[in-house]
Amino acid sequence: MSCEDSIEFVKVRKGTSLDRGYSLDTGDSVSDWTCQLQVRRVSDDTAIVDRPITATNVEVTEFQAIVTGAELDTDDGRYIVAAQLSNAATGEVLESVEGIYITREWVY
Numbered sequence: 001m002s003c004e005d006s007i008e009f010v011k012v013r014k015g016t017s018l019d020r021g022y023s024l025d026t027g028d029s030v031s032d033w034t035c036q037l038q039v040r041r042v043s044d045d046t047a048i049v050d051r052p053i054t055a056t057n058v059e060v061t062e063f064q065a066i067v068t069g070a071e072l073d074t075d076d077g078r079y080i081v082a083a084q085l086s087n088a089a090t091g092e093v094l095e096s097v098e099g100i101y102i103t104r105e106w107v108y
Contacts, residue, residue: 007080009099015073022053022083022096023062030056033085035063039071042078042099053083076103 012018022035039049053065065083078101085094 007097007099009078009101012072012100012102014076014102014104015069017069018065018067018072018081018100020065020067020081020083021057021062022065022085024085024094027061029060030063030085031060032089033063033087035065036084036086037065037067038080038082038084039067039100040080040082041075042080048072048074048079072102074102077101 024030024033035053037049037051037053038047040047049067049071053063055064056062057064063083063085067081078099081098081100083096085096086092
């Protein structure tokens with residue numbers, strides 16, 4: 001059984017942007033943390049997005065990530081969207097993982 005077997009995949013139309021927020025469960029500031037975002041195709045583990053996220057909300061309690069429509073204008077199929085929050089001072093690493101299923105539009 002693979003990790004993907006326990007992830008629910010939500011349909012996303014090809015070329016649609018995703019807007020996600022990543023925060024600590026405690027609601028504390030993320031000022032001492034870094035955030036890395038990846039979007040990987042499940043079929044061959046290819047990363048279509050792999051970049052740091054530096055934008056935060058005004059309170060600095062949440063990293064704000066946008067995966068653009070251009071980045072998601074890719075092959076139909078299952079993808080993993082994963083964010084890793086890391087605190088270099090404490091060595092703590094947290095992950096958030098979700099599944100999306102990119103599907104093409106049928107009406108143009």
